[in-house]
Amino acid sequence: MTLELAANQGAVPTMPNMEESPLAIRGMTVSYGQKPVVFSVDMTIKDGSMTAIIGPNGAGKSTLLKAALGIVKPLAGHATVYGKPMAAQRARIAYVPQRASVDWDFPTRVIDVVLMGLYRELGLLRRVLQSHRDTAMACLERVGMADFADRQIGQLSGGQQQRVFLARALAQGADLYLLDEPFSGVDAATEKAIIAVLKGLREEGKTVVAVHHDLATVTEYFDRVFMINTRKIAEGSVGEAFTPENLDIAYGGRLATGQIDQLALAAR
């Protein structure tokens, strides 16, 4: 019965805002084995916003992003980007995966990682020109890593690795930036640098969506919140959605009552 429900919701043809939304997800269900990790989730990202996807561990935050991007295959549902199917809009999307998802002993330099962001432009055979290198260097400059261009990536600290990943996303020159836990395991200086870059993107009119795990910084960093625990709990501006009631539903008993009040007070 539950899967039918998901399919039905996914089949609803149009919803408000879908045409212009940078990222609209409809009826998305993803399961590993028989257990759904994300169940029948709708999401409509507002143009020019900075949205935090929050929820407890294993709530399907990262999985939702990966399913939207087609990295994992959803059981049901689909995603559109600026009103068109994802596959046709790859050039408008930049993605920052979790830092821990790659092997940092891989034989490659910082500049080469950033040049990967230009893959769509370079394709199979086009030569890497000075102009491409200049683009990559400008992106490294923006995250404060220009001095590290020729380093092997294994020599970087966690925060530096994260900034290189962000530089690669900047090189993609996209309109929509999707980040998976960009602040996890980074030092304070890096966190500041990353949030400055993201806010800069918003000022340029770009849209930013980040999986975020630190509830204490949600109000300071983001203007919108998408709360998920397998199912969608809430979606809206920080003031509307980041409330004690919603946090209680999303996190269940995992947050102490005092903690919830404190966080939500900060949101007011």
Add this chain to the structure above:
Amino acid sequence: MLWDALTLQLGYNATLVTIGACFLGVAAGVTGTFLYLRKRALVSDAISHATLPGVGLAFILMVMLGGDGRNLPILLLGSAVSAGLGLLCVNWLTRNTRLAEDAAIGAVLSVFFGFGIVLLTVIQTMSAGRAAGLEGFLLGSTAGMLWNDAVVIAVGGAATLALVLMLRRPMGLVAFDPEFAASSGVNVARIDLSIMGLAMAVTVVGLKIVGLILIVAMLIIPPVTARFWTDRTDRVALISGLCGGAAAWIGAALSATAPALPTGPIIVLVSFAMFAISMFLAPNRGVLAAVLRHGRFQRRVHMRQGLLALAQGQPIYENYTLRLLRKAGLAHPDGVATEAGKARAAKALRDEKRWELVRADQAFESAAALYDGLREIETVLTADQIAEIDTRIGGPRGMTA
């Protein structure tokens, strides 16, 4: 004699084998790089063992159709078909069952190889089979190599190499970060299949020279050798290709110098020699470099600890520390500081205090990040900054009685 072999002056067959092997070595080295970077090295073992039933079936089919069954291109085609089947089996098992890839590889490898051996045994009993020499595909046999065989190997190797060079960018991208690759629209499954398919092509091309059991060595040893020498993907591929080609050339030449030396195994041993040399002698990543680096680091730690002990008038317990201080002329054999030792010790102690202040001060955050307990503070801060720190510590003060 060896020189004659290396310069291709040892007769027609030896020359054919050497040139064919070299083409194969370069193709295997470059292709193997991406297999190794994608951490799928062992899949090639499953692929190579899965070639055997194809060789057997192709032979039987040719004999049944009235041929003599020894047409190399058709045998290779048969091996490619069954290797492809084995590859699909591994892929399917990994994706659709709970078997991990290593278990799937083990299952496919042994079943296909077992079936192949059964076929070879059957072929032995056929009248046309006795002289077929299909066992040669197990470890390679170059004795009767013909011009046409060499052409097949050279063309196959060159074609594989060209394809690898064409696909190197997406293959590198997928090997480093498959999620990002997928998000930029790369079909990761298809690129993975290409990597495996190219490894399969190398395997098939190499059956005649090194045989299916040892081809894995030609795919894997050169890239791990190359990895010791560089930190860049394109250079790993380049060096790996050179190593593979050189090992094949030298190995084939060596085996030509004596009648009883098998080509494939000698090539593998030459390749291993290159690997061993690289492992010990490569700068940065080599074993010797690591040992030297560790020794240097240990010396600095002991020196520093010794100086701090001298400065604070504590006894030096470790013989190694004392020996270092004595050799540097900083301490007497009884552990008492020399004049030079006193000066250096005072400087060391002052630097400790300076670091303490630097690390406590937010303004020096980037400098403090470089602290490792050994670094000279002059390498991190400018003279002005140090002077500023020093004013906070203050100069030597007299004692009030």
